[in-house]
Amino acid sequence: MKTGKGESHDAGRDAVAAIVSRETLDRLTLLAELLVKWQKTINLVAPASLPDLWSRHIADSLQLIHHVPENTRKWVDLGSGGGFPGLVVGAALAGREGADVHLVESDTRKAAFLREAARVADLPVTVHAQRIEQVAERLAPGTQVVSARALAPLPKLLDLAAPFLAAGALGLFPKGRDAEHELTDARKGWTLDLDLRPSASDPQGRILLVKDARRGAETTVTTPGVAAHAAGGPSGPDASRTKP
Numbered sequence: 501m502k503t504g505k506g507e508s509h510d511a512g513r514d515a516v517a518a519i520v521s522r523e524t525l526d527r528l529t530l531l532a533e534l535l536v537k538w539q540k541t542i543n544l545v546a547p548a549s550l551p552d553l554w555s556r557h558i559a560d561s562l563q564l565i566h567h568v569p570e571n572t573r574k575w576v577d578l579g580s581g582g583g584f585p586g587l588v589v590g591a592a593l594a595g596r597e598g599a600d601v602h603l604v605e606s607d608t609r610k611a612a613f614l615r616e617a618a619r620v621a622d623l624p625v626t627v628h629a630q631r632i633e634q635v636a637e638r639l640a641p642g643t644q645v646v647s648a649r650a651l652a653p654l655p656k657l658l659d660l661a662a663p664f665l666a667a668g669a670l671g672l673f674p675k676g677r678d679a680e681h682e683l684t685d686a687r688k689g690w691t692l693d694l695d696l697r698p699s700a701s702d703p704q705g706r707i708l709l710v711k712d713a714r715r716g717a718e719t720t721v722t723t724p725g726v727a728a729h730a731a732g733g734p735s736g737p738d739a740s741r742t743k744p
Contacts, residue, residue, distance in 0.1 A: 512555025516562060520592070527591040527621040528558055534620055535582060538613045544582030560701040561585030564647060564672055565592045567697065567709055572644045573598045576669070578632050578660060579651035580605045583614055585674075589647070590623035599624040602639055606631045636663040643669040650674075654682035658690055658713055671710030674699065679706035691716035 513532075517525050532553055535544055549556045561584045568575075573596065577586030580603035593599040601624055605611045611629035618625035628635050646664035648657055654673070661671050671694075675682060679696070686692065693712040699705030 510552055510554040512552065512559045516554060516559050520562070521595070523595060524591055527594060527623065528562075528588065530621045531583065531587050531591060531617050532558065534617050535613075538616075542609050542613060544610065544613060545584075555701065557582070557584045558588055560674065560699070561588035561649065562592060563700045564674065564707070565589065567672060567707060568645050568670060574600045574602075574643050575645045575647065576602045576604065576639050576643045576664060578604050578646065578648040580614055580627075581607075581610055581650070583617055585647055585649050587614065587617055587621075587623065587625065590618060590625040591621060594621075594623055601625045602628060602643075604628045604630065604632050604635055604639075632660050636660070640664045640667040640669070643667060645670050645672055647672040654679075654686040654708070655689060658686060658692075658710075661710075662713065665710060665713045671708070671713070673708040673710065675706050675708055676702065677704040679708065683708075687717060689715060689717065 513529075516528065520528070535553065536550065538544060539547075539550060545553070545557060564585050572593070575589055575593070577589065580586040583603070586601065586603040590599075590601040590603075593601060603611075603614050603618075603625060605614060605627065606629065608629050611627050614625070614627045617623075618627065628639075640663040643664050646661050646669045648661065651657060652660065654675070657673060658665075658671075661669075665671055683692075683696070691712075691714040692710060695709040695711070697707045697709065699707055
C-alpha cells in the first residue's frame with residue numbers, strides 16, 4: 501500500500517485474505533485504496549495508524565461479524581467516521597441477500613467519503629449525514645445490530661444507542677483498555693445484560709455485546725474467557741453475577 505513514504509506491507513492484509521472470500525477482499529482493497537487517497541485532505545484515521553490500516557482498522561472491524569447471528573441483515577453503525585466498522589461490515593455483508601447497512605456520520609466531509617466508498621465498492625450501504633439523535637427513532641425499527649467504534653464512553657454511548665437497544669437490536673461496541681472502567685461508570689445508571697469478550701486484534705481490547713439495557717443500577721456480565729471483576733463477579737470462563 502502506498503503511504504506517501506514508499507511501498508509498505510501490512511501483514512494484516514494477509515490475515516484478512518485468509519478468512520474472507522476473494523470478492524470481499526477485493527471490496528476491502530478498494531476501500532483501503534480510497535481511504536489512503538482521501539486521507540491526504542481529510543483526517544479519516546489517525547495518520548500514525550495508516551501504515552497498519554489493515555490490522556489496526558480493517559481486521560479490527562471485520563472481527564465484529566463473528567459476534568452476530570448469521571441471519572443479520574440490518575446493521576446500523578453510529579458515528580462511522582472513516583468507515584470503521586461500517587464500511588467493513590458493508591463489504592462483508594455485500595453478498596448476503598437483503599443486507600441493509602446504515603452509516604450515521606454528521607461530518608459532511610466524512611459522509612461524502614463514506615458515500616463514495618460505498619459506491620466504488622458497490623456496498624449495500626446507506627449514509628446518513630445527520631446527528632444520531634435525528635435519525636435514531638426512524639432507523640431503530642427492524643435493526644438487528646447497532647455498532648459504534650471509538651465514538652464515546654459507554655455511558656454516553658448507551659444514551660445514543662438506547663432507541664436501537666429498546667427496539668431489540670444487539671449493541672456491539674469495541675472498547676480499549678478502559679472497557680472495564682467504562683462498565684463501572686455505566687453500571688451507575690444502567691441495568692445491562694451483556695457479554696464482555698476479548699478482542700482478536702488487540703490484547704488489551706474488549707468487545708461489548710449489549711443484549712439489553714435499561715436505566716437502573718443492576719448489571720449482569722458474561723465474560724467467556726475474560727475475568728468479570730468489572731461487574732463485581734468472579735473470574736473465569738462464563739463467569740457472571742448480578743450486582744445491585
